[in-house]
Amino acid sequence: MCSLWLIAFFMNLYKTICRPLFFKLDAERAHEVVMESLKIASTFPWLLRPLSDLICGRRPSAPCRVAGIDFPHPIGLAAGMDKNGVALAAWEALGFGFIEVGTITAHAQPGNPKPRLFRFPEQEALINRLGFNNEGAAAVARRLTLLKEKGCWPRIPVGINIGKSRVTPAAEAAQDYLASYRQLRELGDYYVINVSSPNTPGLRDLQAKEALSTIVKTLRDAEITQPLFVKVAPDLAEEDLIAIVQLAEEEKLAGLIATNTTLDHQSIPSALDQTGGLSGAPLRARSLQALKVIRTHTQLPIIASGGITDAATASERLSAGASLLQVYTAFVYQGPAILRKLLS
Numbered sequence: 001m002c003s004l005w006l007i008a009f010f011m012n013l014y015k016t017i018c019r020p021l022f023f024k025l026d027a028e029r030a031h032e033v034v035m036e037s038l039k040i041a042s043t044f045p046w047l048l049r050p051l052s053d054l055i056c057g058r059r060p061s062a063p064c065r066v067a068g069i070d071f072p073h074p075i076g077l078a079a080g081m082d083k084n085g086v087a088l089a090a091w092e093a094l095g096f097g098f099i100e101v102g103t104i105t106a107h108a109q110p111g112n113p114k115p116r117l118f119r120f121p122e123q124e125a126l127i128n129r130l131g132f133n134n135e136g137a138a139a140v141a142r143r144l145t146l147l148k149e150k151g152c153w154p155r156i157p158v159g160i161n162i163g164k165s166r167v168t169p170a171a172e173a174a175q176d177y178l179a180s181y182r183q184l185r186e187l188g189d190y191y192v193i194n195v196s197s198p199n200t201p202g203l204r205d206l207q208a209k210e211a212l213s214t215i216v217k218t219l220r221d222a223e224i225t226q227p228l229f230v231k232v233a234p235d236l237a238e239e240d241l242i243a244i245v246q247l248a249e250e251e252k253l254a255g256l257i258a259t260n261t262t263l264d265h266q267s268i269p270s271a272l273d274q275t276g277g278l279s280g281a282p283l284r285a286r287s288l289q290a291l292k293v294i295r296t297h298t299q300l301p302i303i304a305s306g307g308i309t310d311a312a313t314a315s316e317r318l319s320a321g322a323s324l325l326q327v328y329t330a331f332v333y334q335g336p337a338i339l340r341k342l343l344s
């Protein structure tokens with residue numbers, strides 16, 4: 001009884017105290033504050049887990065095996081939240097079933113000019129045009145290697161999402177993905193080729209079958225041993241999605257992630273609109289539709305991402321054929337309580 005009360009208290013803490021404080025800050029500043037706090041917390045992994053067990057009670061368990069990897073449950077943190085892999089222990093302690101680090105690029109890059117992240121609370125949405133701000137593959141590889149060496153690696157699967165550096169011309173994209181993979185090759189349980197962010201000029205063109213096939217074959221030639229996923233945009237025409245599914249089958253990819261953010265901003269009042277990728281509740285229908293198209297054409301595992309905000313949307317994705325689910329925007333609006341909500 002007492003533990004139920006404690007759970008309810010801490011779960012409500014985010015909505016009643018933390019979120020109002022964070023939402024007083026600019027959206028990216030709030031993200032930085034959260035990441036700094038989780039980074040500090042992650043330096044005490046031996047304390048984090050017992051503390052989170054005490055606060056949250058028994059962690060959720062719904063074990064599943066996807067692409068040969070064992071997951072404690074199917075809800076993970078989507079790419080973009082922890083781009084540099086600074087808070088792995090904290091994500092595990094918060095109860096995520098897996099984490100996707102990145103997007104990481106071969107070259108360190110600052111991303112687009114600020115402001116570049118915007119909240120739309122009425123729509124439970126975000127728009128971002130961050131543009132793959134990250135420390136670069138070498139720096140992230142050093143950090144993750146150190147974690148492994150110190151025995152501080154989380155006990156949940158860690159995916160690594162890689163993208164093309166902005167300075168690299170499209171014609172050299174495959175070598176750029178390969179350079180990132182080479183730096184990070186010992187570290188991920190699975191890898192993601194991200195060709196679907198709308199914020200790097202020309203990146204989405206790499207979803208075309210020939211361009212994508214070159215990237216996949218280049219990674220294969222480097223003898224990638226871990227499962228390889230491709231993350232797709234929700235704005236692709238059906239025939240383009242099907243072409244990617246065919247490629248995934250031909251190249252024996254592990255599966256697909258459906259989807260990244262959308263360029264369809266109809267749900268945002270035009271006076272408030274911003275350039276960038278829209279995520280959260282307004283993305284839900286498009287992501288679900290993409291998932292259904294993909295599932296009609298393949299039995300490969302699909303990781304669903306986009307507008308998963310409650311138990312109903314989670315179970316809708318699972319019923320539509322998703323093997324795993326990822327959240328980003330719902331975590332911003334609902335905090336860690338989102339995990340229990342999705343698993344209920």
Ligand SMILES: Cc1cc2nc3c(=O)[nH]c(=O)nc-3n(C[C@H](O)[C@H](O)[C@H](O)COP(=O)(O)O)c2cc1C
Binds near residue numbers: 102132194326327
């Ligand atoms: C601020 C922000 C940054 C993101 N950065 C990345 C990224 O670096 N790489 C990536 O593959 N997806 C990125 N995404 C997309 C998310 O991983 C996710 O696919 C998308 O937001 C849809 O899920 P959601 O509706 O739960 O947010 C980002 C999303 C947001 C909101």
